[in-house]
Structures are given as structure tokens and as C-alpha cells.
Amino acid sequence: MDIKKVKFLLYACLLLSASVHAQLLTTAKVAAFNSTFDEQNPVLSADGNYLFVTRSNHPQNIGGLKDPGDIWIAHFNGAEWSAPVHAGSELNDKGYNTVLGTSPDLAELYIGNHFTNTGEAATTQGIAIAKFENGKWIKPKNISIPYFHSKSKNIQGQLSYDAQYFVYAAETYGTYGVEDIYVVSKTLNGWSEPKNLGKVINTSFQELSPSLNRSNDTLYFSSNGRKGKGSFDVYASARLDDTWQNWSEPVNIKAINTDGRDLFYKNIGRGNALYTSTFDSDGYGDVRFYDAGVPIIVDTISQVATPTVLTKSDETIVSGAITNAKTGQNINASLSFVSNANTAKTEASLSGYQLPLANNSTYRIIVEAKGYISYFQNVVLNEDQPELELDFALQPIEVGTTVNLKGVLFKQSSTDLLPESKDELNVVASFMNANPKVKIELSGHTDNRGVQKDNEKLSQARVQKVKEYLVANGVSAKRISGKGYGGAKPIAANDTEESRKLNRRVEFTIIKN
Numbered sequence: 001m002d003i004k005k006v007k008f009l010l011y012a013c014l015l016l017s018a019s020v021h022a023q024l025l026t027t028a029k030v031a032a033f034n035s036t037f038d039e040q041n042p043v044l045s046a047d048g049n050y051l052f053v054t055r056s057n058h059p060q061n062i063g064g065l066k067d068p069g070d071i072w073i074a075h076f077n078g079a080e081w082s083a084p085v086h087a088g089s090e091l092n093d094k095g096y097n098t099v100l101g102t103s104p105d106l107a108e109l110y111i112g113n114h115f116t117n118t119g120e121a122a123t124t125q126g127i128a129i130a131k132f133e134n135g136k137w138i139k140p141k142n143i144s145i146p147y148f149h150s151k152s153k154n155i156q157g158q159l160s161y162d163a164q165y166f167v168y169a170a171e172t173y174g175t176y177g178v179e180d181i182y183v184v185s186k187t188l189n190g191w192s193e194p195k196n197l198g199k200v201i202n203t204s205f206q207e208l209s210p211s212l213n214r215s216n217d218t219l220y221f222s223s224n225g226r227k228g229k230g231s232f233d234v235y236a237s238a239r240l241d242d243t244w245q246n247w248s249e250p251v252n253i254k255a256i257n258t259d260g261r262d263l264f265y266k267n268i269g270r271g272n273a274l275y276t277s278t279f280d281s282d283g284y285g286d287v288r289f290y291d292a293g294v295p296i297i298v299d300t301i302s303q304v305a306t307p308t309v310l311t312k313s314d315e316t317i318v319s320g321a322i323t324n325a326k327t328g329q330n331i332n333a334s335l336s337f338v339s340n341a342n343t344a345k346t347e348a349s350l351s352g353y354q355l356p357l358a359n360n361s362t363y364r365i366i367v368e369a370k371g372y373i374s375y376f377q378n379v380v381l382n383e384d385q386p387e388l389e390l391d392f393a394l395q396p397i398e399v400g401t402t403v404n405l406k407g408v409l410f411k412q413s414s415t416d417l418l419p420e421s422k423d424e425l426n427v428v429a430s431f432m433n434a435n436p437k438v439k440i441e442l443s444g445h446t447d448n449r450g451v452q453k454d455n456e457k458l459s460q461a462r463v464q465k466v467k468e469y470l471v472a473n474g475v476s477a478k479r480i481s482g483k484g485y486g487g488a489k490p491i492a493a494n495d496t497e498e499s500r501k502l503n504r505r506v507e508f509t510i511i512k513n
Contacts, residue, residue: 042274042287043099052099063094090137095121101159112155121328145191153328158211167210173502177204200247209264220265231387233257234265316381319354325393333369374431376424402509415461429473439512442482447500460484
């Protein structure tokens with residue numbers, strides 16, 4: 001890669017600086033990249049001639065002001081960079097679109113999204129590949145990854161420079177916290193199943209925007225689950241073997257981290273990197289270029305500052321958005337945060353929600369909206385966590401929709417519910433009582449160990465136990481059917497204990513509304 005093309009950005013900034021002596025403190029605007037909108041995930045093409053960035057809620061996006069993110073492209077002509085332009089409907093739809101990487105010849109573009117023929121947001125998730133032919137991009141082709149799933153519609157990750165690995169952040173079955181980092185690798189027949197990178201990397205909080213260096217032996221990621229400088233800091237960790245499970249203790253990259261949210265770090269070689277930061281940016285992401293330890297702002301915004309909520313050290317500001325899980329569109333909803341000490345309630349508008357909560361506590365979160373299936377989750381707030389972003393995607397009440405009751409747990413080889421299971425079952429009962437026309441089928445599942453007939457019998461008995469609990473809490477027995485499937489319907493492989501845990505589950509499916 002010709003690093004001179006990238007360093008043009010640095011030189012442009014220096015020309016606007018008051019003095020070279022002040023360069024460490026200078027944050028100079030560069031008109032080519034300046035925007036009043038949120039820029040995310042800067043990706044430099046393999047040849048260094050193109051910069052891809054995701055821009056949120058821009059009126060030119062396919063979905064307009066409500067569009068969560070479209071791909072924009074800037075071009076280096078040998079002397080200067082163009083302003084980013086919208087990549088068009090070939091690479092964008094009404095969902096969240098972001099570039100994960102390019103092939104060395106730029107003939108293929110890897111996009112973190114699935115596409116439909118209608119231009120509407122897809123209901124499936126994964127990677128899509130767009131080919132550049134005859135001077136234009138061809139509509140992306142969806143790629144399936146086994147068991148790929150995330151509650152968030154916004155995929156954050158990176159395709160390795162050799163296109164053999166894909167690291168990404170997801171909240172899914174079996175995560176240690178909210179979002180965890182996973183890896184999939186290319187195989188002869190497609191892609192492997194996702195593999196969680198383990199507890200050295202993942203905390204009980206959020207790990208976001210992972211990327212790899214060119215040799216695939218160093219991982220970069222952002223986290224709010226460690227003692228960092230800002231709400232999200234960038235960390236680096238060395239991969240110690242080929243299992244992707246053994247890592248060095250993550251190190252805070254102090255040279256670039258600020259009091260804001262530092263995300264989407266990309267090592268582009270020779271000590272240079274691209275990343276985004278909200279520091280001194282009124283809460284919006286700015287694309288920054290990092291050169292040999294000196295961070296220089298490449299793209300900043302001119303925006304009226306929004307009100308800042310001042311917090312005490314014993315409070316955490318929790319914020320986020322509630323979306324329709326099928327369309328990705330923001331919706332109105334009610335949220336309850338329940339701890340042993342108190343209950344806090346708030347309303348989410350189309351622009352989201354925000355509230356301060358006492359930390360050092362475990363909260364049961366209940367999200368409810370008319371026409372949607374209620375959602376339940378536990379979260380721990382830490383005193384070292386000034387901010388936490390929690391987005392929730394609610395499933396519309398539609399026949400065929402299935403919900404995994406992750407909080408419903410049983411004693412081993414028993415039908416006895418663990419005490420904490422009642423929290424989520426109470427939410428299900430409340431949902432059923434508020435929607436008296438809804439009928440559901442409960443399904444019980446086990447892993448594949450043991451005798452299948454015994455597994456079916458145990459899963460059927462557990463389904464009956466859940467039904468009895470719901471009936472005892474006011475739901476008519478006529479509205480609940482159920483079946484135990486044993487290990488016949490896995491959602492993950494059964495070759496590790498981690499994946500077997502995912503298969504031991506209770507679900508309900510709406511069969512009438």
C-alpha cells in the first residue's frame with residue numbers, strides 16, 4: 001500500500017494547524033471529510049485509493065433520516081481525496097450497511113449485511129460480496145455463515161486482509177456479556193461456525209469493532225468492560241496459537257484513547273491506523289488518522305452541542321434505541337430496570353432513550369411495546385462504567401416467530417426450575433395476559449448426549465413445568481401447547497461444552513395471534 005496516499009490526510013491537517021509545535025493538540029477540520037452526521041467504520045481499500053465509511057441518518061441514505069447507516073466512498077486521485085459520496089443502491093439498502101474489507105484488486109467488496117430483491121432490510125444476517133464489473137458494482141450476493149446470529153442489526157467487524165478470517169462482535173447465544181467477539185474462518189465449502197474468542201478477550205460488558213493486523217496475529221477491539229480512559233477504549237491482544245482461544249492480556253492503546261468513545265480501530269501498516277472517536281465532537285464519530293503515536297483528526301463535524309448529562313461516580317448513564325427486529329426501524333417502547341434496591345422506568349421514543357442508574361447493581365431489564373413480544377435481559381452495572389449503550393430489537397407479534405427463553409434454566413437432569421428462571425417467565429406471563437388472543441407452542445431441547453428417548457422425555461417434562469408456571473400466573477392452559485424435541489433440533493454443533501449449552505434451551509413459538 002502507498003502510505004503517502006493516506007499521509008496526505010495528515011499533511012492537510014498540518015497545513016491548517018496554527019503551528020507545527022502545536023500538532024499534538026491540533027484537531028483541524030478537513031473539508032473533504034467534514035460532515036454533520038455520524039461517521040463509522042473507516043476502511044481503506046487494499047490499494048490505498050479508496051476510503052469506505054458508514055454514515056448514519058443522512059438524508060441521502062436509502063432509508064433517509066431513519067436509515068441506520070449507508071456506505072459512502074472517498075477516492076484518492078494521486079493528489080487529494082474527494083469528498084465521500086453515497087455508494088448508491090447497489091451497495092446499500094434500508095438496513096445497516098458497512099464495508100468489512102476488500103480483495104487486493106478491489107474486484108470484490110465484503111459487506112456486513114444481507115440483501116433482498118426489494119431493497120428492504122433483510123431478515124437474515126451475515127456477509128454479502130459485491131463484485132466490480134464493467135465499471136460498476138454488481139448487486140451483492142449473500143453468504144451464509146452457520147449459526148451466525150446477533151441481536152443487533154449493526155454488524156461490526158473486519159474481514160482479514162487475506163480474506164481468510166472474519167472477526168465480529170455479536171450478542172448471541174452463550175455470550176459472556178452483552179456483545180462478545182467471535183471469529184469464523186474460510187473453508188473449502190464456505191465458512192466455519194462462529195467461535196467465541198474466550199474470557200481473556202470478552203468481559204461481562206461490551207466488546208465492539210474488532211479487527212486484525214495484516215498477519216492475523218494481533219487483535220484490536222474496543223471495550224467498556226475494562227478500566228479505560230473513556231467510555232470505550234481501544235485494546236490490543238496477541239494471538240498465542242491457532243485455536244483462537246489463547247490470547248495475551250489485552251493492552252490499552254493509550255496513545256489514541258480519549259475521554260470519548262474510541263471505536264473501529266484499523267491497523268493499516270507502518271505504524272499507521274484509522275479509527276473513530278467522539279472526543280471533542282459533540283457526540284458524533286470522527287474519522288481519525290494515527291501516525292507513529294500522533295493522532296490527527298481527519299474528519300470532524302461542525303455541530304451544535306447536545307446537552308450532556310452529568311453523572312456521579314456511583315451512576316451509569318444507560319442509553320440506546322429500541323428497534324423492530326424485522327425492519328430495523330426505531331420504535332416507541334417502555335423500559336423497566338429492576339434491581340433489589342429500586343425500580344426505574346423510562347420511555348423510548350423514535351430517537352432512543354437515556355437514563356442514569358445506580359451502579360454496582362444487577363438489573364432485570366424488561367422492554368415492552370404494543371404489537372411486539374416483550375423482551376427480558378439481566379445486566380450488571382459496574383462502578384468503572386460511566387456509560388453503557390444497550391439497544392434492543394423486539395420481535396413483532398406474528399405467527400411463526402420463535403423466542404429463546406435464555407433465562408429459563410433447570411437443575412441438571414431435572415425438571416426443577418432454578419429460582420432465577422421465574423424472572424423471565426413472569427415477563428412471558430405478563431405478555432400473554434396483555435395479549436389474550438396469542439397462542440404459543442413451547443418447545444424443549446437438549447444436547448445430543450445420552451439416549452434420545454430419555455432426552456425427549458426430559459425435554460417434554462420441562463415444557464410441562466414451564467406451562468404449569470404460566471398457567472399458575474393467569475394464562476389459560478388452552479393457549480399453551482408444547483413438545484419436547486430432545487436433541488433433534490440443535491442450533492449449534494455438539495462438539496464442545498460451550499456449543500452444547502446453546503442447544504439446551506426452552507423456546508416458544510407464536511401459533512395464533
